[in-house]
Amino acid sequence: MTTVHPATGLDLAGQEYQFTDTDFQTIAVLAHARYGLHLQSSKKPLVYSRLTKRLRALGLPDFESYCSLLSDAAGQDEQAHLLSALTTNVTHFFRERHHFTYLRERILPPLVRQAKQGGAARIWTSACSAGQEAYSIAAMVLDICPEAARLDIKILASDVDPQMVQHARRGSYDAEQLAAIPPEYRSLMTETPPGATDFQIRRALQSLVTFGELNLIADWPMRRRFDVIFCRNAAIYFDKDTQNRLWQRFADVLHCDGHLMIGHSERLTGPAEAHFRSAGITTYQRLPRAPGQQPAAIKD
């Protein structure tokens, strides 16, 4: 039999916690303002099922209390849990392999040449999750340039989720993840400490990557341009306007001829489209800037 709450009209059958439309709206507004997440009302059951675990862990009686916590100064840390619950951190080494092939064959050779002549090479993986994307890039760099650590070649890896950044920095992964690393890169990238089941990313790769927390929809601290930006499978959570602003910001912080790689179900849209040419599957190259198109805060 279906039980309906007299005040909210909510179907309570099987539901552990009361979750009103107002609670849903509070969460949707906060998730959008803080992280750019786009939660349509059709996502209400999904939000309920993803967040009940948090309510249980926190010992809260209902979603109204959870919303109060989120909005409270004491609940700032909970916002990161909210993000983790509403998005997925799923990733693996060499995901969407075509980007790594393109990187190795087309992008890195001239970049490495430039670095060997005293120039800089800057790569940013901007929603790096647990770090597999960053280490796959580092493997490509080290494979074609074993002396990379002595040159000015840097990989910045960021994510908004502090737990993911910590995991990425540790560079330790369970044995199952090894399967995604092509056999020819396994010894370059990994070692397994004696007695351990998890494997560890080698120091030589770790030293090429700098990890940090960064929210793609907040301010960015960088003042120099990048040669390559990976932003894969994160913008999918954002609404169109947020995505369009993000693509434009990437256009601003990329060198001319620099590349942007996005996820398999994402598409470059909006005004930023005019600044890129398609260079392959979900791979875009920054076109030259028109005079006067230089954002003041960014240097080449």
Ligand SMILES: C[S@@+](CC[C@H](N)C(=O)[O-])C[C@H]1O[C@@H](n2cnc3c(N)ncnc32)[C@H](O)[C@@H]1O
């Ligand atoms: C599915 S993972 C993608 C990982 C990797 N780029 C890949 O394609 O395999 C999505 C990541 O986006 C991050 N993310 C979501 N919103 C973000 C935001 N506003 N700023 C930065 N990262 C965000 C999540 O924390 C998560 O780690």
